[in-house]
Amino acid sequence: MAILDLARADILAVMAKLQGPKKVPADQLDKNDRLLVLYYLEAIIILKHLQRPGVVTNMTVEEWQGRKPTKNGCSVAIKEHKTAASQVAEVLLTAEHEHWFGIYFQNIRPLMLQGSRTGGDRMAEGQFFISSTGRPIHNPCNDLVRLHAKYKVKPVSSGDARMAFETAAKNLSEAHRSAVARLLGHPPETAEKHYRMRTPADAFLAQRVVEDIAAKASPGSTSYTSREQRVDEKTAFEMLIQSFPVTLEGQPPKKPKRQELCGEHERHCYDRWRSEQLKLRESCALEHFGRRQPSVSGIEAWIQSQGWSSNLPKATMILSQWEEGKT
Known part of the structure; x- marks a missing residue:
């Protein structure tokens, strides 16, 4: 999650421009600022919450508007269509991240929809994430690469992040290993073939395990503490x-x-x-x-x-x- 730490100060600066008494209209933002917000929010879902790129591709406006409040933010249930069946991803956003997603939805996304030369893509109207061309996001992995390139760091893919956490979880208790498996979409051996994360408790446990693993990362990794030290x-x-x-x-x-x-x-x-x-x-x-x-x-x-x-x-x-x- 190093890229999330590196880009955080820039994201805060963009968000500050879009709110408060001195806020500016989103159309006055530099295009690179708008893209930074888009890429960062995609990275939150893929790298922080360890979701497959398909969750970003398939997240709809209806799912965002149907989010449920939690103690510290909100829960968004996103259907990831894979084959004949679909798997539901439960993404738990902090209050801060929910706020950022809301700013994107209200201010930046409408501008993205206007990006198509034909006046917008009807297929995009129901999708939460919209490209600068006014069309649905087809390959979030490319956006992750662009985000890493902006900060001149080695790209970390969805597969890299998921494998790292899955490997780190091997030394945990069976209950915690199962929680990580459910988060990653890999059902425990005793679960049904097409297991779905059905309860908020499952999602909270899985996310807590992931955060604990991140907090215990090696010194070479960027942790929450190192991010704090870079913020003035x-x-x-x-x-x-x-x-x-x-x-x-x-x-x-x-x-x-x-x-x-x-x-x-x-x-x-x-x-x-x-x-x-x-x-x-x-x-x-x-x-x-x-x-x-x-x-x-x-x-x-x-x-x-x-x-x-x-x-x-x-x-x-x-x-x-x-x-x-x-x-």
Whole structure:
């Protein structure tokens, strides 16, 4: 999954352009940025979730819109048509990845559909992933090669990734080996010939096993920890507010979630999030009192009436700001 780590900062930069008060229309994005998002999302499914390229090829708009919420994101059931029978892949997206898939679907995919010289391919309208020519993706493997080439690293194919995890799983317990086998589409010896991952519990167990294997990867591999070290404070904070925007009433996520999103910059991002919220609350107070000079007790009463339980602005600070604004 090294390529996902290498491209992460660039993906965050593109996503930042498409949201927030200073967002730009998707058609103003450089074509290479739009393609980067497309290739990266394909790589998430193939390399992170170890799915066959056919899952990318066959993922439909209906399947995306029918995704089911989970504790930390969503679950997308995708039919991978192989022969006469079809196998269902259960892809568990984190909240962050679900957010990125949604941005692609709402902003970038419509532009891709316009890419065909004939005004769009009717076959593409129901497909989730669309090429820059406005047609369905026929060979996601080519897109993986392009993504690796952009960052000048040796390409890792779907088969490479699946084989590596299958080999690493050989030393696990029978239950965990079976979970990996189900994720890879290889039924355990005791299962039916055309086994399908039927329950969310199966999918969660399989994904947890995969993540555990990735976390124990050799030093030569790129792990989550090494990715964290390459992300600077600004990028880490942008990632945090993508999932947890600063609002008057909001709360920052708990520490484990902050560590997941911000890595080694967790404390910096937490402090900055609270600082930004405090400024927002102070501005709201100043706007409330307007031209009439408030008293400290009046400000304190107003703060109490807001129902905020923590990160409270100081009445004396608001009064000082009010007085400075009138001088």
